Amino acid sequence: MRAAVLGGGPGGLNFAISLKLRDPAHDVLVIERNRPGDTFGWGVVLSDETLHKLETNDPVSAKAINESFAYWDDIAVHYRGAVVRSGGHGFSGISRKRLLAILQERARALGVTIRFETEAEPVEAYRDYDLIVGADGANSRVRAARADVFQPDIDVRACKYTWLGTHQKFDDAFTFIFEETEHGWIWAHAYQFDADTATFIVECSEATWRRIGFERMTTEETIAACEGIFARNLGGHALMSNARHLRGSAWLNFNRVLCAHWSHDNIVLLGDAAATAHFSVGSGSKLAMESAIALANYVASEPTLKDAFVRYESERRLEVLRLQNAARNSTEWFEDIERYLNLDPVQFNYSLLTRSQRISHENLRQRDARWLDGAEKWFEERATGRRPNISRPPMFVPFRVRGIELKNRVCVSPMAQYKAKDGTPNDWHFVHYAERAKGGAGLVFTEMTCVSPEGRISPGCTGLYREEHEGAWRRLVDFVHAETEAKIAIQLGHSGPKGSTQLGWEEMDAPLPRDNWPVVGPSAVPWSPENQMPRELSHADMDKIREEFVRSAEMAARIGFDWLELHYAHGYLMSSFITPLTNRRTDEYGGSLDNRMRFPLEVLRAVRRVWPDEKPMSVRISAHDWVGRDGVQPQDAVAIARLLAENGVDLVDVSAGQTSKRAQPVYGRMFQTPFSDRIRNEAGVATLSVGNIFEPDHVNSILMAGRADLVCLARAHLADPYWTLHAAADLHYTGVNWPKPYWSGRDQLNRLKARTEAPIGKV
Numbered sequence: 001m002r003a004a005v006l007g008g009g010p011g012g013l014n015f016a017i018s019l020k021l022r023d024p025a026h027d028v029l030v031i032e033r034n035r036p037g038d039t040f041g042w043g044v045v046l047s048d049e050t051l052h053k054l055e056t057n058d059p060v061s062a063k064a065i066n067e068s069f070a071y072w073d074d075i076a077v078h079y080r081g082a083v084v085r086s087g088g089h090g091f092s093g094i095s096r097k098r099l100l101a102i103l104q105e106r107a108r109a110l111g112v113t114i115r116f117e118t119e120a121e122p123v124e125a126y127r128d129y130d131l132i133v134g135a136d137g138a139n140s141r142v143r144a145a146r147a148d149v150f151q152p153d154i155d156v157r158a159c160k161y162t163w164l165g166t167h168q169k170f171d172d173a174f175t176f177i178f179e180e181t182e183h184g185w186i187w188a189h190a191y192q193f194d195a196d197t198a199t200f201i202v203e204c205s206e207a208t209w210r211r212i213g214f215e216r217m218t219t220e221e222t223i224a225a226c227e228g229i230f231a232r233n234l235g236g237h238a239l240m241s242n243a244r245h246l247r248g249s250a251w252l253n254f255n256r257v258l259c260a261h262w263s264h265d266n267i268v269l270l271g272d273a274a275a276t277a278h279f280s281v282g283s284g285s286k287l288a289m290e291s292a293i294a295l296a297n298y299v300a301s302e303p304t305l306k307d308a309f310v311r312y313e314s315e316r317r318l319e320v321l322r323l324q325n326a327a328r329n330s331t332e333w334f335e336d337i338e339r340y341l342n343l344d345p346v347q348f349n350y351s352l353l354t355r356s357q358r359i360s361h362e363n364l365r366q367r368d369a370r371w372l373d374g375a376e377k378w379f380e381e382r383a384t385g386r387r388p389n390i391s392r393p394p395m396f397v398p399f400r401v402r403g404i405e406l407k408n409r410v411c412v413s414p415m416a417q418y419k420a421k422d423g424t425p426n427d428w429h430f431v432h433y434a435e436r437a438k439g440g441a442g443l444v445f446t447e448m449t450c451v452s453p454e455g456r457i458s459p460g461c462t463g464l465y466r467e468e469h470e471g472a473w474r475r476l477v478d479f480v481h482a483e484t485e486a487k488i489a490i491q492l493g494h495s496g497p498k499g500s501t502q503l504g505w506e507e508m509d510a511p512l513p514r515d516n517w518p519v520v521g522p523s524a525v526p527w528s529p530e531n532q533m534p535r536e537l538s539h540a541d542m543d544k545i546r547e548e549f550v551r552s553a554e555m556a557a558r559i560g561f562d563w564l565e566l567h568y569a570h571g572y573l574m575s576s577f578i579t580p581l582t583n584r585r586t587d588e589y590g591g592s593l594d595n596r597m598r599f600p601l602e603v604l605r606a607v608r609r610v611w612p613d614e615k616p617m618s619v620r621i622s623a624h625d626w627v628g629r630d631g632v633q634p635q636d637a638v639a640i641a642r643l644l645a646e647n648g649v650d651l652v653d654v655s656a657g658q659t660s661k662r663a664q665p666v667y668g669r670m671f672q673t674p675f676s677d678r679i680r681n682e683a684g685v686a687t688l689s690v691g692n693i694f695e696p697d698h699v700n701s702i703l704m705a706g707r708a709d710l711v712c713l714a715r716a717h718l719a720d721p722y723w724t725l726h727a728a729a730d731l732h733y734t735g736v737n738w739p740k741p742y743w744s745g746r747d748q749l750n751r752l753k754a755r756t757e758a759p760i761g762k763v
């Protein structure tokens, strides 16, 4: 076979080597525009997993790479005058020049022809070749020339970066340095890659970059400015650029590349040309080299090139998407860094280490148990004012707000049971909520409990508008207070345009087959073409509904609920005022966000006035309508949270969606937590996070990273009322109190766990 490889980076060279290794008779040509020793960038980091794959593929080049490695274990974070260091991270670094030299030498030894200082021609020029590999990097011309078939999606990321080097030693740790200048924050990612050289990538927001004046600076001036900014960490050493052979600015924006297709006829894309991963997860060379091996394998094993390309793409696309997902989280963390710059150094470090969501709380314990132990103690000391002798997982640290203390930070999320008659909770509700209160959660929310019969979602919804409702709820609240350590919260709401619908397990959100009651809303906009047209509320109607909320809140206070939550999410009445999708009013209750928030805030203030001062209030919101610019977006949610806090709300319960049939939500583990993170750290408002959180590890990571103050689990609590007690057993944490009659069950569970598992937590 004759193969033309356009581009002699790690991807192209490794593919040429791998192809020759599989059949020395192949005629392989590599075209590279640079000279052999020319290269941008300084060092690259490779994981043990990649090294293992390189070794299996070609022990000769792998040995040479291994011998050129610098190894280190720690990550050090320089931030606000403190250096926080954690261990167990295990990296290997190599100079990009050295890596390419090894691969070039090996390729030549195997009989590959490398043509340096040669610009690749358009692919038509290689029509005599059986296979053409586009390995020409992130700005691939091969890809651009056939953009119609490859369909690249290029996302230009917000930060500016420049890839520099230095002889200052960073040989003891992968080092992040955050510096505050009068023009804004700027940071460096620094790591050693040979005996006397380290990579030093400098990055900042575009706004800071402009204010510092980098836009107008030559490369020399840029270097001098960076040397000044990072002088404290450079120990008198210079910064060096080896991008001088590149035209234009030394500053770049990272391009996230993903192509819909990776091959066409006999042309295939490889490495950065097909897909890139942000440098902050250090995996681009890994992706390129591993993909090169996979491509060579399939070219050798499959009967036709077409078959080889199909198998190559289906195997590698999955890996690329996985890494791009982690890389996106990491990229966004750096782009949104201003949000985290008020965090204490311990929490800032934790947030940085877990930014890609690939490393969890227990992963960190495995890497550096001592550091995590200190971080957990810090978390508890900040919450309680006392430094503990023995640390405990963050989920078990108490939470205080107003006059209430929750024994831990796990909440049973509000979940409609659809089992009430005329709004009255019955034995089902008693047993359901009482079980969850016994199950160890710090706070148990009731389902959305409606302020009027018309305000119910379905005929099965609970209410708090009649005397018998008060009595039935009191029985439950008294039990929870007498027999458990949990606190109990009532969630109050009004269904608005999503009222008069079927039970949750029937056709959700669809109108009743008969006996519908009229529904109301801010405007005459129905939930769907099948649902009733809501009657637009008059000002007098709104006053009446406000007073209904007040009446229910007074009842809740009399009953003795510990906490009150207003349901302003999921398309129900208050949510339908907040989102422009359903609020089309032209009076002072529609239009701008301030106007759309006017009625929800009037209700909030009226409720706060009658709700006891010593008891907390939260409001659940939909932080994202998932319909793009037409609806509420996370940045609007920050403004909404600020308004709520200014009007007496202690915590915002951050949910999302269910406000429009057009919504296109992006699901995944902890998928709504980024909105909670943003609200908490931008608006400075305490939050509850909810949404596909189901493992103790998720809860601990969210809390420890400061992405929420409390965590709600819904479906996990339907499957297991004792979720919290079981989580404690899984973590080998014995500081929870089981109900006395269940002690022998607890002891057996703990014994069985101790027998089958090595402890990952502590007592």
Ligand SMILES: Cc1cc2nc3c(=O)[nH]c(=O)nc-3n(C[C@H](O)[C@H](O)[C@H](O)COP(=O)(O)OP(=O)(O)OC[C@H]3O[C@@H](n4cnc5c(N)ncnc54)[C@H](O)[C@@H]3O)c2cc1C
Pocket: 006, 007, 008, 009, 010, 011, 012, 031, 032, 033, 034, 041, 043, 044, 045, 046, 118, 119, 120, 135, 136, 137, 138, 140, 141, 161, 162, 163, 201, 270, 271, 272, 273, 277, 279, 282, 283, 284, 285, 286, 287, 288
């Ligand atoms: C700041 C930064 C830091 C990084 N750090 C790491 C890290 O620590 N670990 C890691 O794994 N990855 C890292 N990466 C990513 C890594 O550099 C790339 O993912 C990797 O180099 C991709 O290899 P490649 O062979 O696909 O492309 P490239 O390395 O870009 O190679 C493409 C080659 O094609 C040549 N070429 C392009 N066009 C033509 C043409 N028309 N004619 C002839 N030749 C051409 C180029 O000169 C180049 O040599 C980093 C990237 C950046 C930007």
Ligand SMILES: Cc1cc2nc3c(=O)[nH]c(=O)nc-3n(C[C@H](O)[C@H](O)[C@H](O)COP(=O)(O)O)c2cc1C
Pocket: 413, 414, 415, 416, 417, 446, 447, 448, 491, 504, 567, 569, 620, 655, 690, 691, 692, 693, 712, 713, 714, 715, 716
């Ligand atoms: C059966 C069921 C009923 C729900 N009822 C309510 C409700 O009354 N009020 C509310 O705010 N959210 C309600 N939700 C949403 C949950 O509180 C939670 O936000 C959602 O299920 C995502 O959390 P999870 O992934 O932990 O299940 C309900 C969810 C379920 C599964």
